[in-house]
Amino acid sequence: MHQRVRGLSLTGKIALVVLSLIPIYYISYQIQLADLAWLPRWPTSRVDTTTFAHQWLETELLDPFDRTPIRAYCASSSWRPNLIFNVPSPIGGFGNIRARLLDFVFFAIEAGAAIVLPGMIIRSEVDIHDIWSGSHGNFSFMFDEDHFIRSMADACPQMRIHKLWEVERAVTTVEGIYPPRSRRVDIGGEACSWAASSEQLDRWLSDRDVDNNTLTMINVDHTIWEVDTLSLPEGFRENFPMVLRTSLETRRYAGLVMANLASKHELDIKASDELHQEAFYGAHLRTESDTVAAGWFLPPTELEYGVDFTAQTDAYLAHATQNRLQAMYVATGNETEFDRFVEKAANYVPPIEILSKWTLLNSSDAEALSKLHWDQQALVDYEVMMKCSVFGGFAKSSFSFGIAVARNAWLEGHGRPIGHAWRMKEIDPHVAYDDGLSRILGRNQLNEEKCPRGCWP
Helix, strand or coil: CHHHHHHCCHHHHHHHHHHHHHHHHHHHHHHHHHHCCCCCCCCCCCCCHHHHHHHHHCCCCCCCCCCHHHHHHHHCCCCCCCEEEECCCCCCCHHHHHHHHHHHHHHHHHHCCEEECCCEECCCCCCCCCCCCCCEECHHHCECHHHHHHHHHHHCCCCCEECHHHHCCCCEEEEEEECCCCECCCCCCCCCCHHHHHHHHHHHHHHCCCCCCCCEEEEECCCCCCECHHHCCCCHHHHHHHHCCECHHHHHHHHHHHHHHHHHCCCCCCCCCCCCCCCCEEEECCCCHHHHHCCCCCCCCCCCECCCHHHHHHHHHHHHHHCCCCEEEEECCCHHHHHHHHHHHHCCCCCCEEECHHHHCCHHHHHHHHCCCHHHHHHHHHHHHHCCCEEEEECCCHHHHHHHHHHHHHHHHCCCCCCCHHHHHHCCCCEEEECCCEEEECECHHHHHHHHHHCCC
16 A cells, blocks of 8 residues: 555645545534534525515414404303493503403403593603603504404404594493403402303492493403403404504514514524524513612512523523524613623623614614604514514513413414423422423512413413
8 A cells, every 4th residue: 555655646645635535524514514403594595675574474473363263252242232441541561551451352342342442651751660640642552453443343343443532422421430350260269250240340330320221431440461361262362362463663663673684694584484483582681770660679589589680681591592592682671781781692602692673673764663662662572572483581571471471372272282381480489481482580479370361362
């Protein structure tokens, strides 16, 4: 062998060396591919942003909408043609407002009443902790009015929906606030049936000498998570919340955010995906000034545990790494803490890219979005994180729980029911919920008590 090599020309020797190295490089390349197999698969071409955004908005997490269960429920109610329910300006952020309006419309269906299209109190822009003294906002401040009216007319044709200005001069308004009877059978120990709720309403109206032949409006107290949604007929729980859709304007921004995420970062995201798997992590970083004012970060107790910036970001980074996701979409109204998170994640091993609606929108769209109210901007985050690969949220936030419960309904709809998600605190006292698709950090007695059965998907 050595005699042959020594007899070769220089060119032959080089060729022999190259040939001997080919198997080594091939084996090395295969090993690298195996190590990187868990990373997102890059598409072979860039997406068309406008087309992607339009298609993305046509697909929702719990598609397709099925009106049949709602129609059946409405048909079984005894309708009162002269009774109108009105809910005077519910308060809170998007998570609270959405939950309160769904409770309100449900109670109206059971009462057989028409409704006044609800409005809401708009949070102060000077002090975001002040959710009580702001101005009045109409339904379209957060929600798609046309979609709601059209969906309810199709799914529950017995219910009439009025604008307040259309009826306030033509109706008799009863003094006082009607308190709907809780439909929760798991809190307080007293079972509450549909019949019991109807009897309570009959007594309340009778005590106020309400004439059934007179067009009458009553103000209804706003509740949150007072319906035992798990006891409702199959299909109703998943489809009824779909009549409430975030406003078309904010959904448009969400579509652009996702189109840019798919294009600029080349993640394997399809516009028609109900949920984007193996693509990006969604984190709700809840450390704004109102959380401090509300005492969310006071010393922990057995039932209350606020998770500060360090604990939240540590947990989100670890969770993303555990799920082999290297891109993280962060929802936060605190720009300073977002910048801190970007720096922290860049030094993480392996580094994780931190993104937001502001980094993903072009300058003109970002400027236009910045002119909207703080709570309207949050709707963009809600739409994006509903479909993220893995979600991390905060136990004291109804916004986080609403996302997690909806995503859990997606799991159930795909034959993957998760019964142990609410028992995670028995394993880790700092985790309130984990179904493998969404994890909620910290502890909050009210949300943990009411959400398992009362939170609408």
